[in-house]
Amino acid sequence: MAGNGLVSFFFVLVPVGAILAIVFAGYFYKKISCFSEGTEKMKEIAGAIRIGARAYLRRQYQGVAIFFAIMFVILLVLALAGGGSLASLFVPLAFLTGGFCSGLAGFIGMTTATMANSRTANAARESLDDGLRVAFQSGAVMGLIVVGLGLLALSGWYFIMAALGKSLPDISTVFLNFGMGASAMALFARVGGGIFTKAADVGADLVGKVEAGIPEDDPRNPAVIADNVGDNVGDVAGMGADLYESYVGAIVAAAILGISAFSGGLEIRGFLLPFLLAAFGILASIIGAFFVRVKEDEDQSALLKALRRGVNVAAIIMVIASYFGVRLLLGAENIKVFVAIVGGLLAGVIIGRLSEYYTSAEYKPTKQVAETAVTGPATVIIDGLAVGMLSTVFPVVVVAAVIFISYYYTGGGNFQLGLYGIAISAVGMLSTLGITLATDAYGPVADNAGGIAEMSGLPAEVRRRTDALDALGNTTAATGKGFAIGSAALTALALIATYTQQVQSIDPFFQFNLSITNPQVLIGLLIGGMLPFVFCSLTMQAVGRAAQKIVVEVRRQFREIAGLMEGKAKPDYARSVDICAQAAQAEMIAPALIAIIVPVLVGLLLGVNGVTGLLAGSTVVGFMMAVMMANAGGSWDNAKKYIEEGNLGGKGSDAHKAAVVGDTVGDPFKDTSGPSLNILIKLTSMVSLVFAAFILANSLANFL
C-alpha cells in the first residue's frame, strides 16, 4: 500500500478524468459538426426536429423549475430550522446543482443528437462507416458528458467542502442532496420523455399509418416531427438522466459506505476508491471509443461487433486498472474488493445480453411470441407477458450472485465491508458508462437518421445503410435497457445500505429493528411493493390520455389543412410537438409526487424501519416489473418486425395485425412505465436518505 502522497495524487486524478471526459465530448462534438448537414430538405427536417426538441426541453425545464424552487425552499427552511444533517445552507444548494447538472447533461446530449441525426444520414450517403462514426460519436458525447459532469460536480463539491474544513459525513450529506436533485430531475426526464415519445408515436402511427394510410416517417404526417423529437427526449435525454442518476448514486453510496467499512486511516481511501474507479472508467471509455469502426459495406453483424469491441476494450482496461487501483489504494490485504468490481462489470454485460436473448427475434422466446400471433391478439398478449415474467429469473439470479459474492467474498464476514462490496460492484458495473451509454444513445440518432433519409427522399442505397444502422440500434437499445435496469437495481440496493448507515451516523444510539417480522418493516414492504404497480398504472394511463390528445390534433390537421394529403401544404409540426409536450408535462406530476411524498409519509408513520422496508419492497418489485415490462415490450416489438420481414404471413396478414396489438401494448411497457421504475427505486431511496434526520426526529413511530 502506498503512502498518503499517492492518495492526494489520486484525488487530483478524479477531476482530471472528469475534465478529460468533457474535453473528449467536446472533441467528438466538434468532429460531428464538421460533417455536412446534407441537402436543403434534410436541413429543414433536422431543423424542425431540433426546434421541437428544444421546445420540449424548455417547457420541461420551466415545469421542473417550479418543483425545484419549492423543494429548495423546503430544504432551506429545514436547514435554517437546524437539527440533524440538513442543517447546512450547502444542502439546498447541492440539491439544485444536482438537478442542474442532470438537466445540463440532458440538454447537451440532446443538442448533439439533434445535430448528429441529419449528419448521420448524410454521412451514410458516403459510406456505412461514416454513418456509424457520426452516430456513435454523438452517443459518445452523451456518454462522456454524463460521466464527466457527474464526476466533476461531485469532486467539485468535495474540494469546496474539504477546503472549508468539513468532515466526511458533512460532505456525504451534500453528496446525497446532489444525488436527490439529480434523481428528481431524472424522474421528470424519464417520465415526461417516456410519455411524450409514446404519445407522439401512437399519434403518428394510429392516424397517419392506420387511418390515412401513409407510410412511416412520411412528411405529410403532422405528428412525424413529434415522433422524431420523441426518440430524442425519451431515449436520449431520458436514458441519459436515468444513468446519470445511477452513476452519481452508486459513487455516492460506495463513498459513504467506504468511510465505515475501513478503519485505521483507510477510511479516506475507501471513500476515494469509487471516484478513482470512475476516473479509470472514463479513460477506459475514451480509449474504447476509438476502437469503434467498420470497413465499408460490411454487414450488420460487423456493426454490432464494432460497438462490442469498443465496450470490451474499455472493460478489459477497466479490469486491469482497477486491480492496480485497489492494490495501491487499499493494499494487497483488501484486494478482494477487486472481485466485487469485476462482478459488477460482468453482471452488467450478462444482464444486457439476457435482455437481448429475450427480445431478439433470433432467439426462441420472441419467435414463439411471433408464432402465437397466428392465433390472434389475445394469445400474443398472454405469451408476451409470459415471456416477460419468465425473463426475470436470470437477472434476479445474476444480481443475487453479485450481492452474494460482493458481500461474502469481498466482505469476508465483515458487515460494513460487505455492504461496501455491494456498492462498489454497482460502481464497477457503471464505471465504463461513458462507452456503454454511447452505444445506447447511438440508437435514437440512427433512428432519426433513417427518418430524415426517408422524409428527404434519399436514394435506396442510403436508406439501406441507415436501416442497417437503425436495426443495430434496436439491439443496443435492448442491451442498454437491461443494463439500465440492472445498474438501477444494484444502485438502489447500495442506497438502502447507505440509508441504514446514514441513520446510524445521524443518531448513533438509534436501535434499528429491520427484521421482516417487525410490522413496521412488513407494512413498509407491502407499501413499497405496491408503489411500482401504482406507478406503472399511472404512467400507462398517462400515455393513453396524452395519445388521445395528439390523435385528435392530427385528425384535425388532416381535416382542416387543405392540400395536406396531396403534399401541397405543410402540416403544423410545431403544434403537434407542443401538444405532446404539454400533455407530458401535465401527466408527469402525479407519478413524480408519489415517488417523493410516499417515502416521507411512510417515514412519518412507521419510522426509519418502515422506510427501509418500503425501499426494499419497491426495489424488489420495481426491479422485477422493470425487467418484465422491458422484455415483454421488446419481445412484442421484435415479434412484429419479424412478421413484417415476411414470416408467418408477413405484413398485412392477421398475424401481423395481432402482432401490432402486442407492439402497441408494449410501447408504454418498454418506453414509459418500465424505464420509469428505474428512477422510482432510486429516487425513493434518495428522498429517504435526505429526509432521514427529519424522520428520525418527527416520526410517529417514536411513540410506538
Add this chain to the structure above:
Amino acid sequence: MAGNGLVSFFFVLVPVGAILAIVFAGYFYKKISCFSEGTEKMKEIAGAIRIGARAYLRRQYQGVAIFFAIMFVILLVLALAGGGSLASLFVPLAFLTGGFCSGLAGFIGMTTATMANSRTANAARESLDDGLRVAFQSGAVMGLIVVGLGLLALSGWYFIMAALGKSLPDISTVFLNFGMGASAMALFARVGGGIFTKAADVGADLVGKVEAGIPEDDPRNPAVIADNVGDNVGDVAGMGADLYESYVGAIVAAAILGISAFSGGLEIRGFLLPFLLAAFGILASIIGAFFVRVKEDEDQSALLKALRRGVNVAAIIMVIASYFGVRLLLGAENIKVFVAIVGGLLAGVIIGRLSEYYTSAEYKPTKQVAETAVTGPATVIIDGLAVGMLSTVFPVVVVAAVIFISYYYTGGGNFQLGLYGIAISAVGMLSTLGITLATDAYGPVADNAGGIAEMSGLPAEVRRRTDALDALGNTTAATGKGFAIGSAALTALALIATYTQQVQSIDPFFQFNLSITNPQVLIGLLIGGMLPFVFCSLTMQAVGRAAQKIVVEVRRQFREIAGLMEGKAKPDYARSVDICAQAAQAEMIAPALIAIIVPVLVGLLLGVNGVTGLLAGSTVVGFMMAVMMANAGGSWDNAKKYIEEGNLGGKGSDAHKAAVVGDTVGDPFKDTSGPSLNILIKLTSMVSLVFAAFILANSLANFL
C-alpha cells in the same frame, strides 16, 4: 376469566361444532336431492357433466397419489433418520391426512355441485326462490364440509396426540404437516382445475362460437360438457381447496403462536382460541344460511341482498360470540384480542367489496375499460392492466391496517402477542367461511344451471331466472376471489411469523438475523419476489398449450363426426373432457414442483434467514399480483358483458371484438394464474415450516 373446567368444555365444543357442520352439510345435501332433476334431457346433460367431473377428479387423484407417495416416503425417511421435529411417525401420517381431507372436501363439494346444477335449473322452472335455494344450499354443503372436515381433522389429531401424552410443540408439528398436505393438495386442485377450466372454455369458445358460429352452451359443441365440468373443477373444487388450506393454515398458525404469546397457564388457552373461534363461526354460518331466501320475482338486487343478509347475520353472531369467547377464555385483561378478530372479519368484507368495485360494470373503472374498447384491443389491454395495478392500493392498505392494529393494539408492545394478534385476525376473517364460501360456491352451480337450461331448451321464462342467478354468481365470484386473496395473504403472513417461532422452538439457541440488510434475507426477498412471476408465466403458458390441444380435438370432431352440425349425431364429450384433464395433469407438475423445491433449495443455500426473506418476498409480490390479475381479469370480463348488453355498439361491434380480446387475456389471469398465487404463498410457507429442522441442520449458511 373462568376455570379450567370451562377450557375442557370449550375443547369438547370444537369437535361438536365440526360434526355439526358436517351434519348440516348432510342435511342440505339431502334437501337438494329431494328436488327433481327435471326432464330426461336435463338428466342426460347433468349426467354427462357429473361423469366428466368424476373422470377429471379420478385422473387428478391418481396423479396426486404418486406425489403424495413420494413425499410420504421422504417424510418417513426423515422421521426414521431422527433429529429435530420431524422425528415422529405421525408426521408423514399427518401429511397424508391433510391431503386426504382436502381431497375429500373437494370430492364432496363437486359431487354436490354436479348434483345440484340440473336441480337448480329445474327448481327455477317453479320460482326464482326455489332456484336460489337449491344453488345456495349446494354452496353451503361445500362451505360446511370444508370447515367441518378442517376442524374435525385438526381436533381429531389433537385428541389423539393429547391422549398419547404428547406436548403442544409435538402437536404443532403434526398440525403443520397436516397443513402441508392440505396445501399441496390445494395446489394441484387450483392449478390443475384452473388450467382445465380455461382450456375447456377457450376450446369451446374459439372453435364453437367463433369458428362454427354456434351459440354458447350449444349441445352440438364437443367441448360444451368440458366447459361445464371446468366450472366445477376450477371454481368449486379449486376454490374449496384454496380456502380449506387458508382455514387450516390460519388456525394452525394462530394456535402455535398462541403457545408462546401467553404465559402462566394461559398458553393452552391461547392455543385453543382459534379452534373455538372456528367452532363459533360454524354455528354462526349455519344460522346465517337460514336467512338466505327471496320472495318470488324479486329482482337481482334482492338476490344479492339475500346472500349478503346471510353473511351479515353470521358475521354479527360471530362478533358477539367471539367477544364472550375471548373474555371467558383469556380474561378481560386480554380482551384486546377481540379487536384483532373483528379487524380480520371486517377486512375480509372490505377486500371483497373492493374487488367488486374494480370489476363490476356498475362502477367507473370497468366502465372506463369498456370505453377504451372503442379504440381497439391494445387500449383495452393497457387500461385493464392499469386498473388491475391500481386496484392493489386499497387491499394493501386494508391488510396493512389489520397488521398494524392487530400487532400494536392487540399486542400492545409485546412481540409474541402482536404476532398472535395478526394470526388471530386471519382466523377472524376466515371464521365464517362456512357461509362466505357458500355464497361463492353457489356461482358455478348457477352457471351450470344456466347451461343446462340452455342445452335442454327450457322456456325463456326459466332462462331469465337462471340468468339472474348466474349474474349474481358473477358478483359473488368477484367478492369471493378478493376474500380468497385477502385471507391467503393474511394467513401467509401468520405462517411467516409461525416459521420464525418454529425455528426458535427447534433450536432455542439459533440467532436469527432477519434484517433486510442481511444479504441472505435480501437475496431471499429477490428470489421470493421472482417466484410469483415465474409461477404466472408457467401457468399462463400452460393454459395456452392445453387450449391448443382441445382446439385441435374440437375441430377434429366437427370435421369427422358426420351430421354433428345438423344435430343428428352426438359429439364425443368424454374425449374432450379427457384431453383437458390429461393436459391439466401434465401442466400442473412444473409449477407445483417449483413451489415445493425452491423453499428447500433456498434454505439449503441461504439458511432460515434466507427462507424467511423468500417467504416475505413471495407473499408481498404474490399478493399484489393476485389482486392485479383477479381484478384486471374480472374487469375485462365485465367490460365485455357491458358491451354485450348493448352499450358502446353492442355485440358484434369492433368495440365488442376488442373487449373479447381483453376477456380472453383475462381468463388465465383471473381463473388460473391469479388464484394459484394464493396457494403458492401459503404452500411455500408450509413447506418451509415442515422442513425447518432439516434446513437448520443441513444448510450451507451454517458455514457463512
